[in-house]
Amino acid sequence: MNLIELIIQATLLTSASFIFGTIYNYEIRKISARLQSRRGPWLLVPKPLRKSLGTTRILQPLYDIIKLLCKETIIPPTARRRLFISAPLFALLCLVASSTIIPIGEYSALSSFDLSLVALLYLLLAVPFTLILGGSVSSSPWGIFGGQREADLMLAYETPIVIGSFTTAIMAGSMSIKEIQVAQTLSLPYLVLNPFAAAAVLLGIIGKLHLKPFDIPEAEVEIVAGPATEYSGKLLGLMEINKMLLTSVCIGLFINLFMAGGAVPGVTLNNSLTVLTYLAEGLIIVAVASLIHTLNPRFRIDQALDWYIKTAALLAAVGLCWAYILRHIYPAISG
Amino acid sequence: MVMELARYLTVEAGGRLMHVSVIDRGFDGYEVVYHYALDHLEKNLHLNIKVSLPEHNPEIESVAKLSPEASWSEREMMELTPVKFINHPDPRHLWLPYEWPNPVEGVDYEFLKDRLDAPPTQKSSNQPSLMPIGPYHPLLIEGAYFRVKLKDEEITDVDVKLGWNHRGIMKLFESRSYSRGVYLAERICGICNVTHTTAYLNAVETLSGIEVPDRAKYIRTLIAELERIHSHLLWLGVAGDLIGFKTLFMLSWKVREKVLDIFEATTGSRRTPAMNVIGGVRKDLAGETIGKIERRLLDLRGEIEGLVKLGYDHPLMRRRLQDIGKLSLSNAISGGAVGPTARASGWKLDIRWSSPYLAYADGYTTWDLITEDGGDVWARTMVRLKEMLVSIDIAKQCLQALKKVGGPIKIEAVDPKNFPYNEALGKTEAPRGELMYYIVSDGTNIPYSVRIRTPSFRNNSLLPKMLKGYALADAPIIIGSIDPCYSCTDRIIVIKDSENPKGRGA
Secondary structure, three states, X not given: OOHHHHHHHHHHHHHHHHHHHHHHHHHHHHHHHHHOOOOOOOOOOOHHXXXXXXXOOOOHHHHHHHHHHOOOOOOOOOOOHHHHHHHHHHHHHHHHHHHHHOOEOOEOOOOOOXXXXXXXXXXXXXXXXXXXXXXXXXXXXXXXXXXXXXXXXXXXXXXXXXXXXXXXXXXHOOOOHHHHHHHHHHOOOHHHHOHHHHHHHHHHHHHHOOOOOOOHHHOHHHHOOHHHOOOOHHHHHHHHHHHHHHHHHHHHHHHXXXXXXXXXXXXXXXXXXXXXXXXXXXXXXXXHHHHHHHOOOOOOHHHHHHHHHHHHHHHHHHHHHHHHHHHHOOHHHHO | OXXXXXXXXXHHOOOEEXXXXXXXXXXXXXXXXXXXXOOOOOOOOEEEEEEEEOOOOOEEEOOOOOOOOHHHHHHHHHHHOOOEEEOOOOOOOOOOOOOOOOOOOOOOOHHHHOOOOOOOOOOOXXXXXXXXXXXXXXXXXXXXXXXXXXXXXXXXXXXXEOOOOOOOHHHHHOOOOHHHHHHHHXXXXXXXXXXXXXXXXXXXXXXXXXXXXXXXXXXXXXXXXXXXHHHHHHHHHHHHHHOOOHHHHHHHHHHHHHHHHHHHHHHOOOOOOOOEEOOEEOOOOOHHHHHHHHHHHHHHHHHHHHHHHHHXXXXXXXXXXXXXXXXXXXXXXXXOOOXXXXXXXXXXXXXXXXXXXXXXXXXXXXXXXXXXXXXOHHHHHHHHHHHHHHHHHHHHHHHHHHHHOOOOOEOOOOOHHHOOEEEEEEEEEEOOEEEEEEEEEEOOOOEEEEEEEOHHHHHHOXXXXXXXOOEHHHHHHHHHHOOOOHHHHOOOOOOEOOOXXXXXXX
C-alpha cells in the first residue's frame, strides 16, 4: 500500500467513522425519546414538512454541530487561552488517529500493524485527559469540578476496557486489532466465547461515552455542563465532533474485538456488505447502551467508582481467567 | 412579658410559632402579632399574641433565639416595616441585597469578601472553596442563591439568599377589593394556586362570617386534592431530573397530563381554575362529569401505584435517595418544618387533620395521615407518592358526596358596605405544607393588611441543616426534596423603573 492510497483510505475511514458516530448518536436520541413518550428527531419526516425539513432527520446531530460551528466563540478572559483552545483540538487529533486504526469491515488503513490495540488504547486514554485539561483551565468552578470528576471516573472505567481488550488479545494471541478480528472469523466471535470480558468492555464504554448512569462529569443539574461549561461556538462544535468520533471509535473497538468486525463466521460477504453488517452490529450495541442510558438515574461519583470496582472490574477479571482457561485447557474451542 | 409567654408556649406547651406579622396602624403605631399554633396538640387551637409598639422607634426583643423558626419571619418584617427586633441572631437583609441600601448595623460582612474560585487560585486544598448554586443554575428554574462552601465534594456551610423575584403581592392586596383579591392570591404560585385561594377565602369568610354551603365545600376539596396530585407528580418529575432520571421526569409528567385533563373537564381551565369565589364556587359539576372523573381517577390510581412500585423496585433510584438530606424529628420541630418535609421526619403535622377546613373534617371524608420515619430524601419522596393515593381517596369520596349532596354552590357575599372590623387567620395544607393567611379588615371593601406565610418560606430556612455534610452531587436533590417554590417564597416589593415611572416590576 503506497502512501497516497494510505492517506485516502485514512480520510475515508475517518469520515465514515464520523458519519457512523452521527448515526449512533441519532439512535441514542431516538430510542431514549421513544421510551420517554417523546418523538425525537424524525426518521421519516411527514410529507407536508418535507419541503422545509428534508426526508429524514437522521443527521440531526450533524446539523447541531453545523449550527455550533456557525456561532461565535467566546473564550473567558480568565481562562488560560492556549490550553483552553488546544484541549479539544488535541482530542480531535487523537480521535482522528484512532479512527484510522479501527478497521471497518475489510477497510483498514493502519490496523494491521503489530501493537495497534495498545496504540489505540493509549489514544483513547488521551481523550479524557483533554476534558480534564479543558475543564481545569476554563476558570469556571463548574469546569474544574467536572474535570475532577472526570479524573476520578476515568480510573474506574478505563480498567475494565483495558483488561477486557487485552483478554481478547490473549485469546487471539496477537496485539493487532486486525488479527484479533480475523481470529474470530476462524472460530467464533469472542462475544460468545467470552461474554464476561465483552460485558466489562461495554460497561466501560458506557462510562467513557458519559451515558447514564455514568454521565457524572457533565451532570447538568449539579455542575452545569462540567468541562464544557465555558466552551461555546466553534470550540463546543469541536467537542461535539469529538463526541461523534469517540462514540464511533469505542463502538468500533467493541465490534472488532468481540463481534468479528462485521464478518459472519462461515459466510463470505463482499466488502460493502461487511460495512453494512458492521453498522448493524454497531446499532445493536448502541441500542443496548441507550436502553441502559434511558432506564437509569445518575450515580453519585463514589457510588460509580464503587460499582465499577465491584462489578465491571470483577467481570473483567473473570473474563481474563476465562480466556486463560479457554486457551490452555480447551485450546480446541478458541482456535 | 412577650419573652416569658413565648418561652412558655414553645418550651412548655410545645406550640409552633407560625409567623410573626407586623401590622402598620398608622398614628397608633405598630402591632406585632405572634401567631402560635397548638393545633398539632389539640385540634383547631391557635393563639395570637399582640404587642402594640409606638409609632417612633418601635423596638421589641426578638424571639428567634427561643424558637429558631421565627428568625426568617422577623427578618422579613424588619425589611417591610420599621420595627426592630433587637438581639436577633441573624439580622441581615432577607429580601434586599445584603449591603443595599445600607448594611445592617452590627453585622459582620466579612463573609461577602470570600471570592468565588474564578480564576482558579493557588489555594491549598485544605481551604474550602465557594460554589454558587444560583441565582441562575440548571438546578432550579427559579431564582434562589445558595452560597455553598465545599471541602473537596463535601458541603461544609450553606447560606441561602432570597429575594431575586420579589413581587410586592402583600402590598398589592391592600389596594384590591376582597373579591379581586382571590385572583391575586391565585397568581402567587402557578403550581398551587387553588390552595392559595382556599387559604385566602378561609380567612375572608371567617372575617365576614360566611358559611360555605356543603356542595361548594366538596367541590373545593375535590379541586384542592386534584391540585395536590398534580403538584406532587410535577415534583416527582423534577426530582427525577435532579438525580439525572429524565425518563421518570417524562413518565410522571405524562401521568400529570391526566390530572390536567380532569381539571379541564371540571373547571374549563388546565392550570389556573379560578374555581373559588367568595361564598362558594364558580361552577357546578354535572352528573356525567362526575362519572367521567371517577373513571379517570381509577386510571390515575393505577398509574400512581406503578410509580410507587418503580420507586421501591428501582435499585439505583433508592440508592441515590436514601440516607441523604437527613432532617431529624427534633430539628424538624425546632426549625418549624411543615408539610411532607415534616411528615417525612415522623411528625404528624397536617393542617387538614389538625385544623380541618372544607370537607376534610370528620363527617365529611375519612382519610389516613401519611408519615415516614426516615427523615431523608427517600422518606420525603415516599410521603409524597403515598399522599397522592390518599388524595385520590379523598377526591373519590368528594365525588360520591357530590352525587347525594344538593343545594346551592354559592351564597351571596356580604355587602362590602357592611364588612365588619375584624381579623382572621386562614390556613390550608398546601402541597408543600402549611399555608397561612392573616387578614385584617377595617370595615371597607378592601383588606387593611394581608400577611402570608408560605410553606416554602419555612422549609427553605431548614435547607442549610439538611445540606451540611453531604456531597455536592446530592445538593440538587436535597434542595429539590423540600419542593421549593420561590414564587411563593419571594412575594413582596414593587420595583419602580425610573425611566418609566408607570411601569411596574415583575
